[in-house]
Amino acid sequence: MRKFISVFVMYLMVIAAVSCSLTVGAQHLSVEHRVDSVLSLMTLDEKIGQMNQYSGFWEATGPITEEGDKLEQVRNGMLGSMLNVTGSGHTRQIQEMALQSRLRIPLLFGQDIIHGYRTIFPIPLAEAASWDLQAIEQSARIAATEASAAGVHWTFAPMVDISRDPRWGRVMEGAGEDPYLGSLIAAARVRGFQGKGLGNTDALMACGKHFAAYGAAIGGRDYNSVDMSLQQLNDVYLKPYKAAVDAGVATMMNSFNDINGIPATANQYILRDLLKGSWGFTGFVVSDWGSVGEMINHGYVTNEADAARAALTGGCDMDMESRCYIKNMKQLVLSGIISESLIDESVKLILRKKFEMGLFDDPFRFCSEEREKQQWDNPQNRAAARNIARKSIVLLKNENKLLPLSREVRTIAMIGPLVKAVGDNNGFWSYAWPDDSARIVTQWQGISNRAGKNVKMLYARGCGITEPDTSGFREAVVAAMNADVVIMSVGESANMSGEAKSRSNIHLPGVQEELVKAVCATGKPVVLLINAGRPLVFNNISGNSGAILYTWWLGTEAGNAIADVVFGDYNPSGKLPMTFPRTEGQIPVYYSYLNTGRPPKNENDLNYVSAYTDLPNSPEYPFGYGLSYSTFSISEPVPDKTVFSPGEEVHVRVIVTNTGETEGTETVQLYFRDKVGSLVRPVKQLAGFQQVLLKKAESRTLTFTLTDKDFSFFNDKLEFRSEPGEFELFAGNCSAIEKGVSIWLK
């Protein structure tokens, strides 16, 4: 009895000390001290509870395995986090339940705030086409402000997976094919989401995902295996994740795929050796939905207990939705298979973030109905969404200056299945609000509003998105015949790209190509708006229309942004963040390819060279491509030295001039080629870009600064090194630049 009393007294003393430190003198106690204090009070069950995450009761974002009473587990401290719970009311309600647990440890509420919450911004791939890092950061900042006002603590973003395969539906969620651009965008999005730092009530914990190389799924088939050399993995695919870590990302999410035979969920090389080891990441890793348990399907483990063992040993700290941790981890510890110190490591990482978010000091600090109302329909947020949306539009073609529309136009026919689409404009990973039909500016509304009352607007749907029915063609052709100009809006539906939306055929679905041909056959000038979450193949119709705008999915302000460009209120400046293939058979096609021993001399050379006999090697549109209503000349790069040493800066000057008739923005891109290496090197690599707004006839001298670090790569020993030799520099308005200038590294 005496022993029990002394233990109980000690327990009370520790509780008093911790609660005192947590409430009164918390400021002077370090987070580490507070974490250790709470950990010292926790039972093994409570520790494992922190490593357990369930989805809430609203939109599920993965296969639901409904088991047990989630809320009972919340009350008993058997959950560390929930996802898919939003709203200050809902989160308060569930947080109150969590505070009924013995140690009153608050929950983390996570959510896929990918490109906006209440105000929806362009899909991330569209934003990447803006090449405007400030606008991209602001987009994430606004998303964080809106979502944190709705009780969300943690976003499962940015998705930074490099991908060179548009069959993969999740290209819509990332920043395209290039590690240099992708790394800058990853860092911008982390800064945007985390703002002035965790602990501010408008800051979200960001989450770099999906770690790693999820975008290299074989065949572009979602969740498929990834198989590549460690050199390629480090030199291309890992760079944006590293950029997110260097930008201070709070958490990382492992991907579903296996990498060279080891599932990312349990892959010690990427999770422990790199991420938590040489990269110095101090946050925690959450699994992707059910990926712990899915290692049974992979054939990597025999059962859920083995899955829990492998995942934790591999470096995964929190188990989203598989329940392998909560159901097996205790037994693994009691049977000595898993050391409790490994559990403690993960729990401390999770508790640390809860302290940093201020949730121990005030678990309801994000549940402010007042703040939620303030952020609910903020006009500044819509203005920012419109701004980046118009910057994301890429002008692919503009014959005879069809765009911007002439002021003489008196009748416009808008034709196509997406002209009056509402929710589709938001793209995948967005929220459908009950009042969307009143809030989202459709393409019809945007164009009609901007055209004004002196312009007659005609409309014909023409056909569906996927349906084979052509009975609407006649009405469409009649509308076209009665118009001065036709604006067609075609493409995929929003849910044809995104998670689990890989497609083997990425042509325009249904009979849309036939509709475009029928309307173009009228001889009327046609502007084509192509809406998609990925590069589509449309070479069968690209010759028919006079102008093509790639409008992706642009969000709440889609119609206004498109109207801004169509009527010339904004001179388009978007540049493709992904190569557009001529056809699916060309995939993977990307600008940073290796030359091979038999490169074709030209597009007609088929004499024992690396080429298809039925298709040129060049893409439909290259990485970095995008036209303007103006034209620009870009000089060859002029380095201030042609021979340089390691560590020495080379300053490269490029003169860009607006040679057109109207003010416009050009994105001047600098590429290089390492002519000879211990490993063969790509024919081009992006090493810099600068966006300049120039008036008519205005010139600007840009300076790019390079060192040998920019030319470094992971060699076959995985050492990140530069090598002496010749480097060719290219400057231009896209990646398809032939002529370069050489410099030599000693």
Ligand code: GLC
């Ligand atoms: C999904 C996605 C991941 C998302 C998570 C939670 O399966 O792969 O990107 O963050 O589950 O919704």
